[in-house]
Amino acid sequence: xxxxxxxxxxxxxxxxxxxxxxxxxxxxxxxxxxxxxxxxxxxxxxxxxxxxxxxxxxxxxxxxxxxxxxxxxxxxxxxxxxxxxxxxxxxxxxxxxxxxxxxxxxxxxxxxxxxxxxxxxxxxxxxxxxxxxxxxxxxxxxxxxxxxxxxxxxxxxxxxxxxxxxxxxxxxxxxxxxxxxxxxxxxxxxxxxxxxxxxxxxxxxxxxxxxxxxxxxxxxxxxxxxxxxxxxxxxxxxxxxxxxxxxxxxxxxxxxxxxxxxxxx
Amino acid sequence: xxxxxxxxxxxxxxxxxxxxxxxxxxxxxxxxxxxxxxxxxxxxxxxxxxxxxxxxxxxxxxxxxxxxxxxxxxxxxxxxxxxxxxxxxxxxxxxxxxxxxxxxxxxxxxxxxxxxxxxxxxxxxxxxxxxxxxxxxxxxxxxxxxxxxxxxxxxxxxxxxxxxxxxxxxxxxxxxxxxxxxxxxxxxxxxxxxxxxxxxxxxxxxxxxxxxxxxxxxxxxxxxxxxxxxxxxxxxxxxxxxxxxxxxxxxxxxxxxxxxxxxxx
Numbered sequence: 081x082x083x084x085x086x087x088x089x090x091x092x093x094x095x096x097x098x099x100x101x102x103x104x105x106x107x108x109x110x111x112x113x114x115x116x117x118x119x120x121x122x123x124x125x126x127x128x129x130x131x132x133x134x135x136x137x138x139x140x141x142x143x144x145x146x147x148x149x150x151x152x153x154x155x156x157x158x159x160x161x162x163x164x165x166x167x168x169x170x171x172x173x174x175x176x177x178x179x180x181x182x183x184x185x186x187x188x189x190x191x192x193x194x195x196x197x198x199x200x201x202x203x204x205x206x207x208x209x210x211x212x213x214x215x216x217x218x219x220x221x222x223x224x225x226x227x228x229x230x231x232x233x234x235x236x237x238x239x240x241x242x243x244x245x246x247x248x249x250x251x252x253x254x255x256x257x258x259x260x261x262x263x264x265x266x267x268x269x270x271x272x273x274x275x276x277x278x279x280x281x282x283x284x285x286x287x288x289x290x291x292x293x294x295x296x297x298x299x300x301x302x303x304x305x306x307x308x309x310x311x312x313x314x315x316x317x318x319x320x321x322x323x324x325x326x327x328x329x330x331x332x333x334x335x336x337x338x339x340x341x342x343x344x345x
Numbered sequence: 346x347x348x349x350x351x352x353x354x355x356x357x358x359x360x361x362x363x364x365x366x367x368x369x370x371x372x373x374x375x376x377x378x379x380x381x382x383x384x385x386x387x388x389x390x391x392x393x394x395x396x397x398x399x400x401x402x403x404x405x406x407x408x409x410x411x412x413x414x415x416x417x418x419x420x421x422x423x424x425x426x427x428x429x430x431x432x433x434x435x436x437x438x439x440x441x442x443x444x445x446x447x448x449x450x451x452x453x454x455x456x457x458x459x460x461x462x463x464x465x466x467x468x469x470x471x472x473x474x475x476x477x478x479x480x481x482x483x484x485x486x487x488x489x490x491x492x493x494x495x496x497x498x499x500x501x502x503x504x505x506x507x508x509x510x511x512x513x514x515x516x517x518x519x520x521x522x523x524x525x526x527x528x529x530x531x532x533x534x535x536x537x538x539x540x541x542x543x544x545x546x547x548x549x550x551x552x553x554x555x556x557x558x559x560x561x562x563x564x565x566x567x568x569x570x571x572x573x574x575x576x577x578x579x580x581x582x583x584x585x586x587x588x589x590x591x592x593x594x595x596x597x598x599x600x601x602x603x604x605x606x607x608x609x610x
Contacts, residue, residue, distance in 0.1 A: 210473040214507045217499065221506055233520045234482065241486055242479045247520040254515035255498045255508050 362575015
């Protein structure tokens with residue numbers, strides 16, 4: 081096994097569906113995480129969540145027995161803050177859940193009636209009303225940039241399937257005639273930020289979402305490994321993305337990683 | 346001037362923005378309509394309205410002094426009925442305004458909890474809630490076809506710009522991964538139905554919407570004439586569609602038509 085201080089690669093792990101599903105840790109996930117930290121130059125947990133703050137994500141992981149630090153967890157909200165700061169946006173309209181606001185506290189929220197430089201689009205759930213969408217649309221038509229936390233099509237709620245952020249972004253993009261920027265997975269910037277955080281040019285991404293996790297990583301030039309847990313579906317494999325590798329679960333990934341990088345460092 | 350019984354072409358007119366704007370008839374529109382009836386084999390008024398029933402459209406035209414019959418007015422709701430009947434859809438979920446329901450009365454509305462063959466999407470205005478959209482989305486994922494009355498990007502309400510049917514359709518199409526069918530303008534079927542109603546293969550379309558009216562007609566193989574009234578904007582001309590001709594208003598169209606078909610019949 082390669083000692084961490086000699087490793088030339090990092091490991092990026094999606095969280096929900098890879099380390100746990102709901103309140104149940106994946107069997108062998110705790111041991112796998114420990115092992116991956118020893119094998120690699122660093123592990124970052126990269127999530128597309130729009131319903132939990134980074135603090136909530138870390139707390140939930142700890143409740144399930146995963147020892148993680150805040151610095152190891154990267155969320156699209158943090159990326160949205162960097163994006164807006166880099167572009168010098170002074171006033172931002174936020175369509176995000178209450179829980180996410182603490183992660184966006186560095187941004188100045190729009191005063192009522194003022195013109196926004198950007199519309200940050202997260203998941204408002206039942207807060208997505210025609211009035212809210214029309215308000216965001218008018219900001220876009222007045223020149224604001226659409227900054228979507230992610231661009232997923234839908235997700236499975238307790239009461240059934242529900243439109244996800246990508247669907248509402250699609251409505252606003254179609255109406256305004258302009259594409260927005262996506263700061264979460266599968267955006268290349270998100271993967272680059274995670275690697276720059278580890279300080280290396282190479283990392284292996286592991287996820288249960290064949291498009292956002294695996295496809296996104298591969299488009300950014302990284303190996304993408306799909307797990308057969310979480311939202312994995314056999315029929316999704318016939319789609320546009322061919323993963324670098326597929327494993328039954330995160331428990332099988334350390335062995336695969338050891339074989340991939342055998343003798344390479 | 347060509348007598349109507351010898352004319353080899355029909356005339357298709359958009360209504361709002363071409364014959365009137367709001368409650369004000371366009372200057373010279375009454376005389377133009379009379380003249381066009383004499384010049385052509387038949388006039389049909391083709392609207393993309395999703396907020397008024399056919400009866401309301403006819404009444405409003407009559408209030409403004411236009412003598413029109415119900416048979417001369419074609420709406421996307423009528424097209425939706427034909428489309429659903431042709432496909433043998435037995436149960437339809439309707440996301441349309443109350444006013445439009447009389448034009449869809451021939452269709453059987455979904456019973457609560459049942460599975461729909463089609464989702465007919467019109468303008469629900471502030472009735473577009475996350476709950477309504479998620480309900481429609483689940484029907485699409487269970488196999489229903491999305492039948493959009495039109496696919497406009499946005500419209501100008503009294504209180505400002507608002508997302509139009511096309512934007513909500515885009516959200517549902519992105520999430521479901523399947524394109525719906527559009528029965529109103531710019532769909533070719535809509536223009537073909539209007540011509541088949543007149544009984545001719547050729548008609549000239551006049552509208553104020555460069556994409557839905559002019560672009561749609563031209564894609565269906567018809568000349569498309571743009572008027573500089575209604576929603577006409579100079580900057581829209583730089584876009585994808587180059588109209589067959591542009592006139593200041595419908596008042597100038599009979600002369601143009603006479604020149605186009607001079608000696609052709």
